[in-house]
Amino acid sequence: MSLPAVPVSQSPEDKFREFLTSRSPAQRLTEQQREMVRFIFAQHHHFDADQLMEGLKQAGLVISRATVYRTLTKLVEAGLLRKIELGPRMCYEHDYGYPHHEHLHCARCNKMIEFQSPKIEEALRDICAQQAFKASGYTLLIRGICAECTKAKVSRRLLDLV
Amino acid sequence: MSLPAVPVSQSPEDKFREFLTSRSPAQRLTEQQREMVRFIFAQHHHFDADQLMEGLKQAGLVISRATVYRTLTKLVEAGLLRKIELGPRMCYEHDYGYPHHEHLHCARCNKMIEFQSPKIEEALRDICAQQAFKASGYTLLIRGICAECTKAKVSRRLLDLV
DNA sequence: ATTCTTGCAAAGCCTTTGCAACTGC
DNA sequence: GCAGTTGCAAAGGCTTTGCAAGAAT
Numbered sequence: 241m242s243l244p245a246v247p248v249s250q251s252p253e254d255k256f257r258e259f260l261t262s263r264s265p266a267q268r269l270t271e272q273q274r275e276m277v278r279f280i281f282a283q284h285h286h287f288d289a290d291q292l293m294e295g296l297k298q299a300g301l302v303i304s305r306a307t308v309y310r311t312l313t314k315l316v317e318a319g320l321l322r323k324i325e326l327g328p329r330m331c332y333e334h335d336y337g338y339p340h341h342e343h344l345h346c347a348r349c350n351k352m353i354e355f356q357s358p359k360i361e362e363a364l365r366d367i368c369a370q371q372a373f374k375a376s377g378y379t380l381l382i383r384g385i386c387a388e389c390t391k392a393k394v395s396r397r398l399l400d401l402v
Numbered sequence: 403m404s405l406p407a408v409p410v411s412q413s414p415e416d417k418f419r420e421f422l423t424s425r426s427p428a429q430r431l432t433e434q435q436r437e438m439v440r441f442i443f444a445q446h447h448h449f450d451a452d453q454l455m456e457g458l459k460q461a462g463l464v465i466s467r468a469t470v471y472r473t474l475t476k477l478v479e480a481g482l483l484r485k486i487e488l489g490p491r492m493c494y495e496h497d498y499g500y501p502h503h504e505h506l507h508c509a510r511c512n513k514m515i516e517f518q519s520p521k522i523e524e525a526l527r528d529i530c531a532q533q534a535f536k537a538s539g540y541t542l543l544i545r546g547i548c549a550e551c552t553k554a555k556v557s558r559r560l561l562d563l564v
Numbered sequence: 565a566t567t568c569t570t571g572c573a574a575a576g577c578c579t580t581t582g583c584a585a586c587t588g589c
Numbered sequence: 590g591c592a593g594t595t596g597c598a599a600a601g602g603c604t605t606t607g608c609a610a611g612a613a614t
Contacts, residue, residue, distance in 0.1 A: 267593065268594070289578080306596060309579060330578085468570075572609100577604085581601085
């Protein structure tokens with residue numbers, strides 16, 4: 241966790257149950273969904289559908305591909321997860337209990353670095369106001385190479401010279 | 403064109419030929435590629451592969467799907483086009499002869515509104531410097547409803563009341 | 565003449581969906 | 590017991606690719 245968590249009163253599971261019950265027609269909280277929520281919120285990771293399925297399998301939880309996708313969709317609708325467009329596959333992260341932020345993505349080690357920028361948020365609000373644009377959301381992703389990978393690469397170059 | 407064009411000395415076609423020749427092994431400029439470049443740079447539009455194929459067909463130009471995709475890739479590598487992630491399909495826009503900018507995308511009319519924001523660029527540079535992150539590029543897309551569509555919707559609501 | 569490009573069709577990749585069996589409420 | 594959920598396998602949407610025929614230098 242690189243950013244301070246936001247205090248929340250309900251557990252993710254309770255929040256999800258509440259969401260499902262509130263829908264009309266009411267939806268049901270199943271065993272598979274509960275396992276997924278617990279597994280996802282036991283750690284703070286960015287993950288895609290495949291990585292999640294792999295993790296679930298290693299944890300001994302057997303949930304079908306279809307159910308994983310369907311539940312991810314509901315978790316996003318419930319405000320528990322946030323969906324990030326990262327190339328051809330979707331990436332997910334905690335939304336509930338975690339502050340809004342932007343991402344730096346390292347193309348070498350695949351790491352996601354989180355940061356907050358009031359300045360950017362303000363600039364975006366200004367732009368929308370100026371254009372009379374009703375924003376529903378936005379995507380910001382900075383792609384490049386992180387500090388560690390840059391360092392590692394330079395070190396390797398120096399070694400290669402020996 | 404909502405932003406002022408950047409003056410360029412070469413035509414897109416010449417620039418593309420130069421790029422292809424400079425590769426090793428050298429690549430060839432074909433009739434299909436020339437038609438695509440001319441068609442694309444005859445207008446200033448945001449488009450995806452399908453829209454481009456449709457436009458080409460209506461212009462009487464017969465170019466296969468595979469060639470359209472392959473040529474789009476080369477045009478991006480050549481710096482003539484910029485690729486934008488817009489949901490499941492890729493969107494393209496002029497890069498050569500056009501200033502760098504960001505986008506507002508209207509979910510209702512599918513319009514792309516362009517804007518420039520030195521403030522955002524500065525904020526991004528600050529973040530990267532602070533994190534020692536070597537940025538190679540970034541994606542910023544604001545999703546929502548544009549002024550016209552908002553107005554149209556309100557008008558329609560008023561009419562519905564009659 | 566050589567080597568790159570084209571077009572076709574097939575495959576790839578990620579995600580969604582129809583349907584019968586199942587299960588939460 | 591009714592209505593929503595699961596799992597399977599098949600389909601969907603967009604993009605890429607293998608290969609033989611064709612074209613650019």
